[in-house]
Amino acid sequence: MPTLEEELLRLMTEETARLHAAPDLVERVVRGSRRRRTRSRIAALSASVAVVAAPVAYMGMGAATTTGGEVTISATPEPPAIDDVPPQPSEPPTLGDLGDGKAFGHVKVGYLPERLIWSRWSVNFGDKYSTAYGYEGDDSGFYRVQIYMYEQATVEEVADRIAAHRDEGEGEEVTVGDRTGYLVVQDVGEDGMKGTPTLFLKMGERQWAEIMISPVYAGELGDADAVTAELRRIAEGLTSTL
Structure with a gap:
């Protein structure tokens, strides 16, 4: 069964022959279509890598296994320790109530x-x-x-x-x-x-x-x-x- 690209090529070849268009028009259109699809696939892959890389980088040395050609992360990332209260300087304790101070x-x-x-x-x-x-x-x-x-x-x-x-x-x-x-x-x-x-x-x-x-x-x-x-x-x- 012909692929979508093959069917598109056949139809455009017949049409360009009827219109006496440039002989490489079909190839240029198909190449452009391929480049657009390739760029789309690259962009999608890059986005996927960015999403996956963030937790992997965060996990550091987390364990990974390969199953059927795919990499899966077996470790569960731990949230970082959060301390939003900085240490405060403490005043030295006083000597208390000295009475008359003597x-x-x-x-x-x-x-x-x-x-x-x-x-x-x-x-x-x-x-x-x-x-x-x-x-x-x-x-x-x-x-x-x-x-x-x-x-x-x-x-x-x-x-x-x-x-x-x-x-x-x-x-x-x-x-x-x-x-x-x-x-x-x-x-x-x-x-x-x-x-x-x-x-x-x-x-x-x-x-x-x-x-x-x-x-x-x-x-x-x-x-x-x-x-x-x-x-x-x-x-x-x-x-x-x-």
């Missing part, structure tokens, strides 16, 4: 300069924690005195900082009662900033305190001797509870 972590504060109260601010990084004190009703956020405690492995940070100050010829060794310490003005700015008067106090083999008076408060206290005297009083009143 007992926190493993230390008790026996002395604070006149008018200073707990600022109700604190941070807790485990073996390193801090709180601060300011004026009652002062909403400016400025501290007047801050105490930072270092325990266990974090005392190495204090040792490194003191060593750096020694190397730079900054500060001096001090004795507070039967405890040793280091007195220095930290962060002196080249732009005329006064820096932060600080007393590092060794409270035990694995516990140090860093007592700081803000540059603003240092100016309110007066000269360097007055500032040093307040630092020493605060240091003398600190008691370890370790």
Whole structure:
């Protein structure tokens, strides 16, 4: 039985003979028909490959078997893990309600300069924690005195900082009662900033305190001797509870 293409060729040959058309007209029409069909088949195949390739590429090394000349995928693709909530930075836990702020972590504060109260601010990084004190009703956020405690492995940070100050010829060794310490003005700015008067106090083999008076408060206290005297009083009143 003649194919559709053969029948078309026969009919067009007879018609062109009757019309005295160009002798290759039938071949050109048939070739064009074949090219169009070929392009259609290629386009359809490309679309099919694209559809199949996407899950295959997604599956990566999924198993495949050949059956009757056809490739079938035996693995079932697993959906990718979806986590549309990016990790959020977490704030360090506070030291909780400190009451009057004179007992926190493993230390008790026996002395604070006149008018200073707990600022109700604190941070807790485990073996390193801090709180601060300011004026009652002062909403400016400025501290007047801050105490930072270092325990266990974090005392190495204090040792490194003191060593750096020694190397730079900054500060001096001090004795507070039967405890040793280091007195220095930290962060002196080249732009005329006064820096932060600080007393590092060794409270035990694995516990140090860093007592700081803000540059603003240092100016309110007066000269360097007055500032040093307040630092020493605060240091003398600190008691370890370790």
